[in-house]
Amino acid sequence: MSVAVENFIKTIYKNNLNSVNNTKPGSIAKHLEISNAAATDMAKKLAEKDLLNYEKYKPLKLTSKGEKIALNVIRKHRLWEAFLFKTFDMSLHDIHREAELLEHETSNFLAEKISSYLGHPKFDPHGDPIPNSKGEITTTDISISLEKSLENKTYTIARLMSDDKDFFDFCAQNGLKYGNTLEVVKQFSNTKMTQIRINNNTILLNQDFTKIIYVNEIN
Amino acid sequence: MSVAVENFIKTIYKNNLNSVNNTKPGSIAKHLEISNAAATDMAKKLAEKDLLNYEKYKPLKLTSKGEKIALNVIRKHRLWEAFLFKTFDMSLHDIHREAELLEHETSNFLAEKISSYLGHPKFDPHGDPIPNSKGEITTTDISISLEKSLENKTYTIARLMSDDKDFFDFCAQNGLKYGNTLEVVKQFSNTKMTQIRINNNTILLNQDFTKIIYVNEIN
DNA sequence: TAAAATGTTTAAGTAAGCTTAAAAAAATAA
């Protein structure tokens, strides 16, 4: 499985999680920074290998075979993130960038070593679930985005769904870290802003941020 | 720099260490398991990029630019070996296999993190020197091969120069490990065998082995 | 609902990294 194929399949998988199965070549092309033509081409080739279903002008859907490959790559990516974060105390942005490369050159053997070393973690430092060695995500994620959180409730940070350096820098500066606790002070429905309290600081977040910060309510 | 290019350059570098600058396309082709034609082709391309000097039918020689790339890849390989060996307690054969893949997808940034984490080691678990971040090997290696060792002297194991699984299995079973101490009992000049004593066991090694086990004399 | 804009596909072409087959040079043996 080449790097190009693995990234292509991974992109479909992730895209279909977000955008309710409407992944066409164009969206993959944009994400991978290749031409639409190249994406269509690749889709056809992968369909021949039974990794996805392709019909002209229709959304791409991974077969179970394709999905397995996606989950295996994602597993390696997230294991590396967890490992690098713990071992070298690297930033969320740095671990993502390195994992993006290492994920394709990691044997299942080494992935198991890493997983076992870390005590088979269920989540990576972004809060994203780590598939097990069979490619299953057993953990059910019941977190909600901050934009849907309720005033005067307390939450723990469950996921930081981004790979933008500036976002992570902001998070690091303000204690927005997987597992940390915050309180929702006010939801401004007109401006779609959310005021939170964390580490005795009050922060106003706009929707760009509240959409990608996921939290779990504390009872 | 692609994987193919990095491996090609690395092979020339290593080959020239052993065989006194007589690396022609054929020997690289054999090592990388590609055709002679492919090796000639690659040599020409890399000459255009000023990574090596190519003249028809003449041995290949890296330019300083090419050598720098070789040393950078070798650095990453050996750092990974040291790191995997320490962290996951993997066998010498396993760490080599994994490092062979990871070395090409490791940023200088991550290499520095690994090096610093390990306390900037000068040798990997095979006893091979680790180039520094500038691509320099500062450590002078004064070890000798066991075939040239002297009877009744005591040595520490300095290098195990192989990547053969069976060899490493044998070494692991018999305490032949980087840093361990052994005594040379007898040199059989006819059969080119060497009898050593290690961990209270006596072992008879043939020349295939004594050629690739390097040791330092204990005064 | 027709026109315009957008997205997808096809077609033709490129570079990297290989292959096999044959020609040419170099190394080895008789």
Added chain:
DNA sequence: TTATTTTTTTAAGCTTACTTAAACATTTTA
């Protein structure tokens, strides 16, 4: 030193993963 073997090079061709340009289908908008 010539003949044979081996190695290197050239030539032609293949696959993967891209590109741009143009044709075509779909979606949007007026």
